[in-house]
Amino acid sequence: MLRFILNNEDIGTTLSPGMPLLDFIRYHQHLTGTKAGCNEGDCGACTILIGDLHNGELRYRSFTSCLTPLGNARGKHIVTIEGVSMPSLNPIQQALIDNSATQCGFCTPGFVMSLAGFCLSRQVPKRRRAIAAIDGNICRCTGYKSIEKTASIIANFVKQRNETDPVTFAVEQQILPSWFSGIEERLKKLTLSLNGEPAAAGTPIVGGGTDLYVQKPEDIREQSLRFFFDDPSLKGISRQGNKCIFGASSTATDLLESAVMQEYFPQLENYIKLVSSTPIRNMATIAGNFINASPIGDLTIFFLALDTTLEFNTGRILPLRQLYKGYKQLNKTEEEYVCRCWFELPDKDTLFHFEKVSKRTHLDIASVNTAICIRMQDGYISKARISAGGLNPVPGLLTDTAAFLEGQIPDDALVQQACAIAQKEISPISDARGTADYKRLLLEQLIKAHFITLFPSLPIQV
Amino acid sequence: MKNDIQNKPINRVDGRAKVTGAAKYFAEIEVPGMTHCVMVTSTITRGSITSIDTKQAERAPGVLAVLTHLNMPAIPGWAADNSKPSSGGEKLRLLGSDKILFNGQPIALVIADTLERAQYAATLVKTIYKKEAHKTDLAKHKTEVHMPSRLGDYSRGDANAHSTAPVTLKADYVIPIEVHNPMELHGVLALWDGEDKVTVWTKTQGVKDTQETITAAFKLEEKNVQVHSEFVGGGFGMGLRTWPQDIVVIAAAKKLKRPVKLVMTRQQMFTMVGYRPYTLQHISMGATADGKLSGMYHEAIGETASYEDFTEATVRMTRFMYACPNVTTKYRIVPLDRGVPIWMRGPGEATGAFALESAIDEMAYKVNMDPVEFRILNFAETDPERNKPFSSNHLKEAYQLGAEKIGWFKRNRQPRSMKEGDWLVGYGMSTGVFGAYRGGSTCRAQLNGDGSLVLQSATADIGPGTGTAMVQIAHEVTGLPIEKIRFELGDSSLPPSGSQGGSATVSTVGSAVYDVCTALKEMMAAKGLSFENGAVKGNIKDVLAADGKPYLEVTKESKGGAEQQKYSMYSFSIHFTEVHVHPGTGVVRVKRVVTVADSGRIVSPKTAASQMIGGVTGGIGMALTEEAIIDHRYGRFVNNNLADYHVPVSADVPHIETIFIDKPDPIINPMGSKGMGEIALIGFSAAVANAVYHATGKRIRELPITPDKILAV
Numbered sequence A: 001m002l003r004f005i006l007n008n009e010d011i012g013t014t015l016s017p018g019m020p021l022l023d024f025i026r027y028h029q030h031l032t033g034t035k036a037g038c039n040e041g042d043c044g045a046c047t048i049l050i051g052d053l054h055n056g057e058l059r060y061r062s063f064t065s066c067l068t069p070l071g072n073a074r075g076k077h078i079v080t081i082e083g084v085s086m087p088s089l090n091p092i093q094q095a096l097i098d099n100s101a102t103q104c105g106f107c108t109p110g111f112v113m114s115l116a117g118f119c120l121s122r123q124v125p126k127r128r129r130a131i132a133a134i135d136g137n138i139c140r141c142t143g144y145k146s147i148e149k150t151a152s153i154i155a156n157f158v159k160q161r162n163e164t165d166p167v168t169f170a171v172e173q174q175i176l177p178s179w180f181s182g183i184e185e186r187l188k189k190l191t192l193s194l195n196g197e198p199a200a201a202g203t204p205i206v207g208g209g210t211d212l213y214v215q216k217p218e219d220i221r222e223q224s225l226r227f228f229f230d231d232p233s234l235k236g237i238s239r240q241g242n243k244c245i246f247g248a249s250s251t252a253t254d255l256l257e258s259a260v261m262q263e264y265f266p267q268l269e270n271y272i273k274l275v276s277s278t279p280i281r282n283m284a285t286i287a288g289n290f291i292n293a294s295p296i297g298d299l300t301i302f303f304l305a306l307d308t309t310l311e312f313n314t315g316r317i318l319p320l321r322q323l324y325k326g327y328k329q330l331n332k333t334e335e336e337y338v339c340r341c342w343f344e345l346p347d348k349d350t351l352f353h354f355e356k357v358s359k360r361t362h363l364d365i366a367s368v369n370t371a372i373c374i375r376m377q378d379g380y381i382s383k384a385r386i387s388a389g390g391l392n393p394v395p396g397l398l399t400d401t402a403a404f405l406e407g408q409i410p411d412d413a414l415v416q417q418a419c420a421i422a423q424k425e426i427s428p429i430s431d432a433r434g435t436a437d438y439k440r441l442l443l444e445q446l447i448k449a450h451f452i453t454l455f456p457s458l459p460i461q462v
Numbered sequence B: 001m002k003n004d005i006q007n008k009p010i011n012r013v014d015g016r017a018k019v020t021g022a023a024k025y026f027a028e029i030e031v032p033g034m035t036h037c038v039m040v041t042s043t044i045t046r047g048s049i050t051s052i053d054t055k056q057a058e059r060a061p062g063v064l065a066v067l068t069h070l071n072m073p074a075i076p077g078w079a080a081d082n083s084k085p086s087s088g089g090e091k092l093r094l095l096g097s098d099k100i101l102f103n104g105q106p107i108a109l110v111i112a113d114t115l116e117r118a119q120y121a122a123t124l125v126k127t128i129y130k131k132e133a134h135k136t137d138l139a140k141h142k143t144e145v146h147m148p149s150r151l152g153d154y155s156r157g158d159a160n161a162h163s164t165a166p167v168t169l170k171a172d173y174v175i176p177i178e179v180h181n182p183m184e185l186h187g188v189l190a191l192w193d194g195e196d197k198v199t200v201w202t203k204t205q206g207v208k209d210t211q212e213t214i215t216a217a218f219k220l221e222e223k224n225v226q227v228h229s230e231f232v233g234g235g236f237g238m239g240l241r242t243w244p245q246d247i248v249v250i251a252a253a254k255k256l257k258r259p260v261k262l263v264m265t266r267q268q269m270f271t272m273v274g275y276r277p278y279t280l281q282h283i284s285m286g287a288t289a290d291g292k293l294s295g296m297y298h299e300a301i302g303e304t305a306s307y308e309d310f311t312e313a314t315v316r317m318t319r320f321m322y323a324c325p326n327v328t329t330k331y332r333i334v335p336l337d338r339g340v341p342i343w344m345r346g347p348g349e350a351t352g353a354f355a356l357e358s359a360i361d362e363m364a365y366k367v368n369m370d371p372v373e374f375r376i377l378n379f380a381e382t383d384p385e386r387n388k389p390f391s392s393n394h395l396k397e398a399y400q401l402g403a404e405k406i407g408w409f410k411r412n413r414q415p416r417s418m419k420e421g422d423w424l425v426g427y428g429m430s431t432g433v434f435g436a437y438r439g440g441s442t443c444r445a446q447l448n449g450d451g452s453l454v455l456q457s458a459t460a461d462i463g464p465g466t467g468t469a470m471v472q473i474a475h476e477v478t479g480l481p482i483e484k485i486r487f488e489l490g491d492s493s494l495p496p497s498g499s500q501g502g503s504a505t506v507s508t509v510g511s512a513v514y515d516v517c518t519a520l521k522e523m524m525a526a527k528g529l530s531f532e533n534g535a536v537k538g539n540i541k542d543v544l545a546a547d548g549k550p551y552l553e554v555t556k557e558s559k560g561g562a563e564q565q566k567y568s569m570y571s572f573s574i575h576f577t578e579v580h581v582h583p584g585t586g587v588v589r590v591k592r593v594v595t596v597a598d599s600g601r602i603v604s605p606k607t608a609a610s611q612m613i614g615g616v617t618g619g620i621g622m623a624l625t626e627e628a629i630i631d632h633r634y635g636r637f638v639n640n641n642l643a644d645y646h647v648p649v650s651a652d653v654p655h656i657e658t659i660f661i662d663k664p665d666p667i668i669n670p671m672g673s674k675g676m677g678e679i680a681l682i683g684f685s686a687a688v689a690n691a692v693y694h695a696t697g698k699r700i701r702e703l704p705i706t707p708d709k710i711l712a713v
Helices: A021-028 A091-098 A108-120 A127-132 A144-159 A166-172 A178-193 A252-257 A259-264 A268-272 A278-283 A286-292 A298-305 A399-405 A412-424 A436-454 B015-019 B055-059 B076-080 B115-122 B207-218 B244-256 B316-320 B349-366 B371-377 B395-406 B466-478 B505-526 B540-547 B605-625 B684-696 B707-711
Strands: A002-006 A009-013 A047-054 A057-064 A077-079 A237-240 A243-247 A309-312 A317-319 A324-326 A338-344 A350-358 A366-377 A380-389 B035-041 B047-053 B063-067 B106-112 B126-131 B154-156 B167-175 B187-192 B198-202 B225-228 B260-263 B279-287 B293-305 B327-336 B418-420 B423-435 B441-448 B453-456 B485-488 B530-532 B535-537 B551-558 B570-581 B588-598 B655-660
Touching: A002 A178, A021 B115, A047 A108, A047 A178, A057 A077, A057 A108, A057 A166, A057 A178, A057 A278, A077 A178, A091 A108, A091 A144, A091 B015, A108 A127, A108 A144, A108 A166, A108 A278, A108 B015, A127 A144, A144 B605, A166 A178, A237 A259, A243 A259, A252 A259, A252 A268, A252 A278, A286 A298, A286 A338, A298 A350, A298 A366, A298 A380, A350 A436, A366 A436, A380 A399, A380 A436, A399 A412, A412 A436, A436 B707, B035 B115, B035 B244, B047 B106, B055 B063, B055 B115, B063 B115, B063 B244, B076 B207, B106 B115, B106 B244, B167 B349, B187 B244, B198 B207, B198 B244, B207 B225, B207 B244, B244 B260, B279 B349, B293 B349, B316 B327, B316 B349, B349 B371, B349 B423, B349 B684, B371 B395, B371 B423, B395 B423, B395 B570, B395 B588, B395 B655, B423 B684, B441 B505, B453 B466, B453 B505, B466 B485, B466 B505, B466 B605, B505 B530, B505 B551, B540 B551, B570 B605, B570 B684, B588 B605, B588 B684, B605 B655, B605 B684
Parallel strands: A002 A077, B035 B260, B198 B225, B293 B327, B453 B485, B588 B655
Antiparallel strands: A002 A009, A047 A057, A047 A077, A237 A243, A243 A338, A309 A317, A309 A338, A350 A366, A366 A380, B035 B106, B047 B126, B063 B106, B154 B327, B167 B279, B187 B198, B187 B260, B279 B293, B418 B423, B423 B570, B441 B453, B441 B551, B530 B535, B570 B588
16 A cells, blocks of 8 residues: 555555556546646646655655656655645745736646745745746746746745745745645654555666656556665765765755765756756656666766766676666666765865756756866876766766876866867767767867866966 | 727736646546547558557457557548649548558557556557658758649749849748647547537637537537637647547547547657648848849748648748839748648748848848848838738837847947857847738627626637636726626637637637627617626616526627728737857857837737747747757657757746837727737747847858857858
8 A cells, every 4th residue: 555645635545656646646636737748757747746754854846747656655745736726826826827927827837836846945045046946847838937027026935934944934824725734744654654565676676767757658657666766775965984975866956955065066056957957856866867878867977077986786886987888788787776876075186067068058958968077286187087978879988088188287288189089089979969060069168168167267269 | 990998907817727727628627438548650651551450459458449440430521521632642531541641640549448558558559561762851852842722923023133133142041840839738538429419628729610620520510519628738820720630539439439538648749730841941132232122032842741731821921021122932832751730820921031031131231231220221111012001010110119129229230249258249130920810700798687797709718818808808898897707718609709820819809809898888778777887887687687588698790891901911020139159169048039019909918928928939949949850761750759859948038028019000900909929939030040140140041040050160
């Protein structure tokens, strides 16, 4: 029996846990305010909130329900548009109407939920963050500017909460119905009564579901699955000595909110905002990004430059750079899965930067992405790693380029030569994301961008 | 004509239903005994089905039927239609034969008791094909042109003037396939009552049109076909016809004697519900040294299906937009092995305006004139195509207003002369135009004893806010408060109206609302009643009791008259934009937009502003990101999803300022309003291309303007 809370209702279901949560909500619960627009996590019309207890504290995040397995709802609070609607409109809904921010209205429930997610986030409320909260919602009619006005109004509204707990504030201000106040206690009780279902070894693994449900929804829906998203042994981001260790099921949002990552990567928010969208970042696991083996996985490129190491369930240890044998071919057995990962935190002499260019400003797959990590010693580059995606069948390191940089003093000529060497390490193809020539040019520009960012005083010819 | 429509801003009347998720689109309708349909589609592009094995699918749990060309009941109305496409090819008869005419063509319907079971069973259908060579690449087959049945050749004056003038310009333009991609997926739910009566819920821009198509397909009586489409999650043109898959699903429901619901997938939205066709254009333009246009030649070749001709007015704008004595236009279509296109927001004109308004900009630079001044110099005071006066035309004022607002004349006109930080800065502008139409519409008014007013017409609201505009018009005519007025639409049993298309709804249906409210006032006067201070004056309850009626009712048909022949009626837009171009990566960002609309009196300012902003945003997509790409080796799309087909996201959209001229058109209709949905988008892509030229010195004549094109040598 799979148990969770849906809006204000306790749910116990024996339906297949592989079923997408969207199907459960729409077809089995007949809550039709949550819309199906793409079933691939791209449009945001099916956005819901999922609340769970995180270190004993209730935390809500937005999810695209089309890619969320029902199994990932276990012991949690699922909130749909019906759950935030009250006899009188909440301030988000009222502001959307007042600002003429709804047209055909099909995307609107998703926008309401994303903004509700912003209201419940424990991050300091800022206009910028309210607007970022809708980065996974597409409106085709298209009222983005009016929706952004609404987001600004909501950001100002939420700023008044100061130190008040987000749920308490939202209930007090009638952003949410009063029964939300009791959810934390109900979830605590529910957690005690949960009986985890033993997962048979050998059955397919689901993490966040963001790739699996795009690739083969029909196959996995009725299958016996192992749900790793909430496995506590696969969660957590911590520092041990000079290493950062993270569980395989950590998400991009977990990274963004991690104190360790924020301390060592001051530009983290600028990097992570380039990765997919808010709900997908809340769902997609980092190990999932590695194992997906996309030639252009953003987090893969990020962690390649940090020379991340993987540990499998078998105890085998493998550098990430050795994971890829060929296009979508992995150096791992069927039974092996990643448990945790670690990398050396950059010290004061180590510089890191990540760049991505995509056709659309946000919510897009990269044309080319790259990260750099270099250690400086007495003005020389003592160690360099550059990763690049979208240029070869597998994501990888530009080892010749890095080797060339080592022992050198960074200047314009060096960067130009490095760019020339990098060209010999790639074999891009022309496709929907750009021509091969354009991708070659992009890599050159992005390597220059690395150096311009890391050495602002260097005069680099672009 | 008395003009008492005021334009006070009101909120959208269906806002509450939309922000709470209570609005029910067709997919949310459930009826007892409902079954679910999933379509299996062809994986080849041209050829035939050798064999299709449905046994495994039929045996899967919950499956009620698997329908293919081998067991599909005939559609009686289809057999009667003998029309032929220009290619002489065969008509598409979905599930009517073994022929495959495009990739993604439905070849089987799998119907089961639940959606999950239908989806699963659909994966079990096994098909063997006989492949034939296919054609999907317009550029490769551009010489295989056909003369379209409409929108043929046009010429006035000297047909060679464009190339013999002192200053000449020749340029070729390409626009790619664009897909409407409304957020709501298309589909249909059909419920039969016996053999000759059917109720349908669907996504359509015209319930009456859909009713007519179903009536004809199944040879039924009109009163026995009911179509509902109250909420529509965007259309942009794809809902302007009732698609063959809708008809076969309705037929399946009849055969099964069970209600059947189909909700298409996002991938199927790329192949089965139309698109803006890939179009090649050539413009040749001549001008005098002092900047007077002396000749224009505009040719367009658009793609269509092998089984049906699709035409649109791609080259029409060139005929009347500027005062040019010698104009020749030519329009051809090439049948390909593709699904048929359909009108997409700003149909024809959006494609043509990209070419014409890019060329006009280029010519302005050639004769060393400011592009705004060049347009004003060549302004057409009267319609040179039809030799008729415009019903209204405030373009000159619009040019000035927009130019001032964006600081047009303060820019340095020299290309590649402006920078902000690392980014090149460019200003560009263009003109958009679309016919201002008024069709026929009938509206019924019911005034209740409590003083509330119900208005009914079988029109649609695909997003622009039809109900809101209609309530506003009724409010202004009757003085009743907004809350006392309800407008009902999206139901074919209501008094007839045309489809929501061609930016004509406010003009067409609004006139009927205006007329019926006026007629209601007259009827009331005869009964000693009137509207005063937002309420009914006189004892309406006594009147109703005496008449033995629940409400006062009047129905009025409304349509344009002789004025439509005497005048040329157009809506105009002027788009100004500032773009930034990154010289290192070729990335283009639209930073600022000022759009001026000369679309007559603005009936509903809030929804009108939304329309303009939305259209411009669609224009940003057209200019910079939108392109459905076919791998011609296989004849299928490679980016048929919302991750890879890039509609704009909020971060792509800057501040958009809309300016309304807001002067009533004295001719077109009682409100003086002209259309707005199309002009919001038409021409915008040219404004961006012109701004990119100003920023970089480089002309991009193929959309979308992607970084690789900017950086290509």
